[in-house]
Amino acid sequence: MIENLEFEEFYKAIRSEINDDSNEALKEGYRIDRFTEYFINQLGEFGITADANICFVEKELGNARAISNAWDIDEEEGRLSLFITDFRDSETPETITKQDVVVAVNRAARIYKYAEKKGYENLEVSSGEYIMIRTIKEAFQLITQVHIYYLTDGQLAHTNDIQTSLNDLPVYVSYWDIQRLYRLVSSGREYEPIEIDLEQKFGKGITCLSMPSNTDEYQGYLAIIPGDMLASLYDEYGSRLMELNVRSFLQQRGKVNKGIRETILKTPHRFLAYNNGISATAEEIMTERTANGDMVIKKLIGLQIVNGGQTVASIHRAKKIERCGHLATLAVQAKITVVKACMLEELVPKISRFSNTQNTVNEADFASNDPFHIAIEQLANTTWAPGEQTRWFYERARGQYEVARNRISGNSAAKRRTFDAQTPKTQKFAKVELAKFYNCWEQKPEIVARGSQKNFVHFMTHIAKDRPGFKPDEYFYKQLIAKAIIYKAAEKVARKHKFSSYRANAVAYTISLISFKTVGRLNLTSIWEFQDISDALSNTLNDWMPVVRDAIVTTAGSRNVTEWAKKSECWQEIQLLDLVIPKALEDEFRKGDALPTVGGRARSGRTDQLSSLDRQNINRVIQQDAELLFKLGMWGKNTGNLKDIQISIVLTAATYAAAGWESIPSHKQAKHVVAAIEIAKQAGFFDRE
Numbered sequence: 001m002i003e004n005l006e007f008e009e010f011y012k013a014i015r016s017e018i019n020d021d022s023n024e025a026l027k028e029g030y031r032i033d034r035f036t037e038y039f040i041n042q043l044g045e046f047g048i049t050a051d052a053n054i055c056f057v058e059k060e061l062g063n064a065r066a067i068s069n070a071w072d073i074d075e076e077e078g079r080l081s082l083f084i085t086d087f088r089d090s091e092t093p094e095t096i097t098k099q100d101v102v103v104a105v106n107r108a109a110r111i112y113k114y115a116e117k118k119g120y121e122n123l124e125v126s127s128g129e130y131i132m133i134r135t136i137k138e139a140f141q142l143i144t145q146v147h148i149y150y151l152t153d154g155q156l157a158h159t160n161d162i163q164t165s166l167n168d169l170p171v172y173v174s175y176w177d178i179q180r181l182y183r184l185v186s187s188g189r190e191y192e193p194i195e196i197d198l199e200q201k202f203g204k205g206i207t208c209l210s211m212p213s214n215t216d217e218y219q220g221y222l223a224i225i226p227g228d229m230l231a232s233l234y235d236e237y238g239s240r241l242m243e244l245n246v247r248s249f250l251q252q253r254g255k256v257n258k259g260i261r262e263t264i265l266k267t268p269h270r271f272l273a274y275n276n277g278i279s280a281t282a283e284e285i286m287t288e289r290t291a292n293g294d295m296v297i298k299k300l301i302g303l304q305i306v307n308g309g310q311t312v313a314s315i316h317r318a319k320k321i322e323r324c325g326h327l328a329t330l331a332v333q334a335k336i337t338v339v340k341a342c343m344l345e346e347l348v349p350k351i352s353r354f355s356n357t358q359n360t361v362n363e364a365d366f367a368s369n370d371p372f373h374i375a376i377e378q379l380a381n382t383t384w385a386p387g388e389q390t391r392w393f394y395e396r397a398r399g400q401y402e403v404a405r406n407r408i409s410g411n412s413a414a415k416r417r418t419f420d421a422q423t424p425k426t427q428k429f430a431k432v433e434l435a436k437f438y439n440c441w442e443q444k445p446e447i448v449a450r451g452s453q454k455n456f457v458h459f460m461t462h463i464a465k466d467r468p469g470f471k472p473d474e475y476f477y478k479q480l481i482a483k484a485i486i487y488k489a490a491e492k493v494a495r496k497h498k499f500s501s502y503r504a505n506a507v508a509y510t511i512s513l514i515s516f517k518t519v520g521r522l523n524l525t526s527i528w529e530f531q532d533i534s535d536a537l538s539n540t541l542n543d544w545m546p547v548v549r550d551a552i553v554t555t556a557g558s559r560n561v562t563e564w565a566k567k568s569e570c571w572q573e574i575q576l577l578d579l580v581i582p583k584a585l586e587d588e589f590r591k592g593d594a595l596p597t598v599g600g601r602a603r604s605g606r607t608d609q610l611s612s613l614d615r616q617n618i619n620r621v622i623q624q625d626a627e628l629l630f631k632l633g634m635w636g637k638n639t640g641n642l643k644d645i646q647i648s649i650v651l652t653a654a655t656y657a658a659a660g661w662e663s664i665p666s667h668k669q670a671k672h673v674v675a676a677i678e679i680a681k682q683a684g685f686f687d688r689e
Contacts, residue, residue, distance in 0.1 A: 006402065010182045011093060013425065014038065014153070018089070029056065034495075036069045036085045039151045042181060045432050046192055047240055047453045048174075049149065050074060052083060053501040053562070055128040059114050066110035069151075071132050075563055077238055078144035078320060080136060084108040086152040093178050096154040105173055108148045109166050112136065128501045131553075135560055143169065144320055145235060150175040172236050186402050193283055193302035194237055202229055205296035208287070208336075219338040221285065223297065225278075227264070227271070227315045227330025234316040242309045260314040265322060268330050277333030278308030285338050297336075308332075371471060372463060373431060379477040386529050392427040392481055394434075401428050429484055435459035436508070437483040441515050443619075445508040445574075449565040482524035486511060489533045493541045499549055505565040506549035509574050510541060513548060517581050519619055519664065521589045536584035544579055551577055575616055614667035617674045621653055622661050629654035629673075635685055636676060646676045 018034045033054050043049040052072040059066045070083035084104045088094045115136040123130040136143075146169050156177040184192050198205045206229075211220035234241060263274050283302030287295050305312060311332065318324040373396045380394035393401055401423075409416035429437075432452040439448050439459055447458050463470065472480075490507045499506055514522070514537075527533055533541075555573040556564035564570050633650040636642025642650070649665075649672040656663050665673060680686060 006186065006406070007179070007182050010186070011153075011178060014178070015089070031089060032056070032069065032085055032087045035087050035153060036083060036151060039085075039176065039181065040070060040083065042185060043149075043176070044452045045430060046184060048192060049081060049083075050451045051449075051504050052081060053128070053132065054503065055132050055501050057111065057129040057132060059111075059118070059129075061110050061114050061117070064110060065107055066114040067104075067107040068111045068132075071111075071136070073135060073139050073143070073560065073562060075139065075142050075560065078142050079147060079238070080112065080139070080143045080145070081147045081149065082108045082111055083149045083151060086150065086154065088152070088154050090154075094154040096152055096156045096177060098156075098158040101150055101156065101158075101175055104150055105148050105175075108150075109146070109171065112143075112146060112166055112169075116140065131501050131561065135562070139560065145169060146171045148173045152176070153178045155179050170235065192240075194240060194300075194304075196233065196300045196303060197298070198229075198300070199298050202232070205288075205298045207294050208297050210287070210295055217340065219285075221297070221336040221338070223334045223336060224272070225332045225334050227268075227327035227332055228319070230278075230312050230332060231316045231319040231327055234312050235320075241303065241305050241312070260311055261318065264315060264318045264327075264330065265324060268326055272331040272333060275311060275332065276308065277335070278305055278311055280305045280308075280334060280336045281339050282336055283339065285336065300336075370460070372460075375472045376434070376477065376480075379472060379474060383474060383477055385531050390422055390424060390427060390531075392429065392484075393423045395428060395430040401425070426488075432456045433484070434480065437480060437487045440487060440508050440511040441483045441520070443512045443516050443571075445505070445512040446566055446568050446571045448508040449505050449562075449570075478528040479524045482527040485527050485531065486533055486537070489538060490541050490545070493538070493545055496542070497546055497549075502549055502552060502561060502565065505552055505562075506545050509552060509565070509571070510545045510548045512571070513544065513574055513577065513579070514540060514581075516575055516619055517579065517615060518585070518589065519615070519622060522585075523588050526588065534585075534588055536582060536588060540582055540585050547577065547579065548574060614670070617670035618665060618667060620677075621665055621670045621673045622657070624653075624657060624677075626654050626657035629657055632676060632680055632685065635680065639683075641679055641683055642676050646672050646679075649673055650676050 014035075017038065018031050033056065037054050040049055040052050040054075044051055050072045052070040054070045055068070057066070057068050067084060068082045069085040072081040073079070074081075084107060086096065086100060086104055115133045118133075119137055120130050120134040123133060146166055148171065150173065154177055156175060156179075206223045206225055208221045208223035211222065213219050260275065263271050267274075281302075281304050282300050285297055285301070286299040287297050290296055315327060315330065315332070319327055373394075377394045377396040380392050384391045393404070395401055404423075405416065405419050408419050432455070435456040435458075436448055436452070439445075439455055444458075448455050450458075487507070490511050494503045494507050497506075522537070551574055552565055552570060553561050555570060629650055633642075633647050633654060636647045636650065649669050653665050653669065653673050656665065
């Protein structure tokens, strides 16, 4: 039963997207894969799941079946995620019984058992299931937990958690029907509130003190939480507990983290004295008084750790990696602030900013209200595509698109159609998507491969670091939309190729490779003006993507391909692919020489003679700014560490940089500049810079 008009339109929109007008849409397997991908992408934007590999696998295990529609392994977290899809494709959502879910979840769990007992030896080497089963098999020693996600376009008739077991591994089951997805997407939140029933999960609550309050904006509580309880919560929810999914654990790199680890392992009885504890927020807390008058927290809704995330992650690491057995005696102080839902966006970032003293928190960590995102939203609202028939819509905060749609149209179907025509959903994009568009073109596919949330954190951190105080203008916005158009076109090409796995990696790496090979000289302004990519670029994406995807797999060797794609070494290998920019695409380059050289070969059309190393050197040079190149040239002159010809060419490159690289170095010039950079690096020049 469809509960309201907005939900009905949401459901119809999904069906329309899954059942597109292509011939492939007639095939049931294709539609199931599309639905699975759509669902996972939506959950990924909220940090609920990682970017998963779409791969339908069905195997016999004894008298039972093992089925999965997608999978992912996070080696750092030791987590295997398995997705099982129950796709009904009905005119209206069907009712899903508890038994339906139980059967599906158990089938997904058997995939792990199949990999353990049967292995991959008899599977087709080039198949997606071979890659999946082999990856799981080879990661057995790393897997410490299994997450099973049940996805359906129906509506669940029950609300109780489903339990299953898998050897000695903890198994967490998350079930998502179409109604729950609708509520999440339309909630306007940046995250899905986590509900934790402490008594049900741990058999006891947390004793606390309620602090007197002179405001109705929040209520404060102080508590002592056992270390093993925090470790278990992080085990299940991971980064979803961390400050609206923006901050991530920084590993054991900084002095603070190493100190936390040493205290946990060597002097746990002093942890409360040494450690500042955690600061957390919640939307709601349920408490009760015990017989002796103590107040106990029974349930937490919307828990978010806004300071002390590294403390929690370090405790979890001690449990999982160091196998620390005394965490129950570890006492962690906690300040929990209950904030009304209407105040979350305003108060939570400020609580995190003002309470964080252990590690520097960049302003970029507080995403939605960052001036950068506000500026992008303003530009989206005021910048129309050429012809002024449509505009792009930027969701700075969750659900803004639907809010704007309903506010403008009200109950008028005609106004709603006008809004949809002027602001189509295909031209809606959110923060994590913006980061993908940008970083792909910035030649950072290995960062994009780390997943939506980690890529977003990297993007925000580097925008703040590399361009402090930067405020996007109309030119930046139009260039960004051009990158969005390229990315969306690349996704269509990837779907056409029907890759059995690593499709997202193929998209990111192919875009980055085109940016690299063209030295970023593709005419983005033209793409903005036409609101589409050219046939030449489309053909290049189509021709290169299978080669790039296969190269990612091949260069991984015996390594986990998903983890390999996250490493800079993978990107270095892809950069060396012997792929030449087609002449038709060269002709579309923006003002300047046709290829990255000012030498005779480009002018004579003999561009194919540029080696991969030539292009790599040129690309490396034009990543430098004018000031650094000028300082490098003067350093070489004053110290005598550089030859006269090197100094001269470095200073020439500095003038090119100052002019916005309208002219760019030849392959010979680039070779000299790169040599100078390497000499300076060995001499410690960049350490001072």
